[in-house]
Amino acid sequence: MTQLVQLQGIKESLEEAGYSVFAISNDPVEILADFASKHDISFPLLSDNDSAVIREFGIMNQLIRPDEGQSMRWYGIPYPGTYYVDTNMVVTDKDFHQHHARRASGSSVLARALGQEIEVHSEAESIDVSGQINVSVGLSEPALQLEVVSQLLIDIEIPEGMHAYASGAPDQFARLSVEVEADGIRIGDVSWPASEPMNTLGIDEEVPVYKGRIRASLPITVTSDVIRLGHDIPETLQVSIAVGFQLCDDYECFLPERIEATLSCALDRLVEPEGLSTYADRVEAIEAETGKQVR
Amino acid sequence: MSQTENQYYDEFGFYSPQELTRATRRQPEEGFHTGPEVGEVVPSIALPDQNGHLINVAESLGSNGGVVVFHRSAFW
Numbered sequence: 001m002t003q004l005v006q007l008q009g010i011k012e013s014l015e016e017a018g019y020s021v022f023a024i025s026n027d028p029v030e031i032l033a034d035f036a037s038k039h040d041i042s043f044p045l046l047s048d049n050d051s052a053v054i055r056e057f058g059i060m061n062q063l064i065r066p067d068e069g070q071s072m073r074w075y076g077i078p079y080p081g082t083y084y085v086d087t088n089m090v091v092t093d094k095d096f097h098q099h100h101a102r103r104a105s106g107s108s109v110l111a112r113a114l115g116q117e118i119e120v121h122s123e124a125e126s127i128d129v130s131g132q133i134n135v136s137v138g139l140s141e142p143a144l145q146l147e148v149v150s151q152l153l154i155d156i157e158i159p160e161g162m163h164a165y166a167s168g169a170p171d172q173f174a175r176l177s178v179e180v181e182a183d184g185i186r187i188g189d190v191s192w193p194a195s196e197p198m199n200t201l202g203i204d205e206e207v208p209v210y211k212g213r214i215r216a217s218l219p220i221t222v223t224s225d226v227i228r229l230g231h232d233i234p235e236t237l238q239v240s241i242a243v244g245f246q247l248c249d250d251y252e253c254f255l256p257e258r259i260e261a262t263l264s265c266a267l268d269r270l271v272e273p274e275g276l277s278t279y280a281d282r283v284e285a286i287e288a289e290t291g292k293q294v295r
Numbered sequence: 296m297s298q299t300e301n302q303y304y305d306e307f308g309f310y311s312p313q314e315l316t317r318a319t320r321r322q323p324e325e326g327f328h329t330g331p332e333v334g335e336v337v338p339s340i341a342l343p344d345q346n347g348h349l350i351n352v353a354e355s356l357g358s359n360g361g362v363v364v365f366h367r368s369a370f371w
Binding site for chain 1 (some may be wrong): 329330332336339346352356361362363366
């Protein structure tokens with residue numbers, strides 16, 4: 001699964017920062033051994049064969065009945081999620097997604113564990129566009145992966161002595177905004193940094209503004225729309241970004257403007273599950289090979 | 296999205312060649328139980344890894360702690 005391969009990618013950075021990483025599922029050891037050797041996974045893939053730990057945590061998927069998908073071991077799977085624990089096994093943070101197919105990306109797990117801001121990945125495509133403001137756009141991952149939530153990071157540089165209006169500013173000002181569009185992606189809400197209050201000419205109350213360099217980030221996820229049957233999987237996705245703003249200094253305001261850019265995002269090789277129908281076959285093959293009862 | 300009317304698209308726009316009624320595609324309610332909360336101690340974990348070695352997570356943590364990921368299956 002993509003998520004485990006991404007975790008392998010951040011394992012070293014996590015360990016350097018003093019965090020070890022563990023993955024837990026109800027897969028039998030043999031299935032995990034098979035997967036680990038195929039994808040070079042070196043961190044522990046723990047086998048909670050009877051879902052005892054999953055039940056202990058209280059996160060067993062209750063929507064699956066015991067009689068469903070028995071050959072696939074559906075019964076006993078956890079709701080997928082991540083716990084961040086300190087050295088006393090106390091939860092310091094956690095991350096569960098309501099949708100079973102959605103995952104946090106490797107870089108967001110790393111940033112969250114380390115309590116750092118997500119950075120633009122140096123191997124990812126990035127672009128700079130200049131106008132009244134400088135805008136640079138990049139991705140948190142070298143490439144987007146299906147149903148993995150990455151971050152689109154938009155750095156905006158407002159010239160010295162100028163300010164742009166933030167959310168909450170009066171309607172007569174065009175507030176800083178970001179619009180993102182592309183086929184086959186899902187975009188989440190923009191996270192803006194905190195604005196600062198400012199006394200503006202001609203207005204009695206303080207107005208929320210941004211100055212200097214600020215970063216907006218948006219969750220970006222490739223949806224299965226890109227891999228519909230009968231279509232080739234594209235190697236890149238063109239993502240259009242538009243930043244709207246209005247700049248003012250202490251005396252006057254410029255007209256509202258828009259800066260547009262197109263980011264070419266690489267689509268990563270998908271680590272596709274070997275398929276629902278082949279699971280039972282694979283278990284049988286492993287049983288024949290090892291002489292062990294896997295199910 | 297008109298695709299949501301299609302039985303293969305769920306309310307979030309996810310597509311899969313399986314009917315929505317299949318067990319693995321059912322959605323938990325919002326606010327579903329997600330186990331120990333921030334500040335609570337997690338249950339102890341001692342399980343075999345992919346090499347068959349018993350790993351006790353509490354004894355294998357890094358100097359600052361660990362990341363514990365629960366996932367559905369490595370295989371499907």
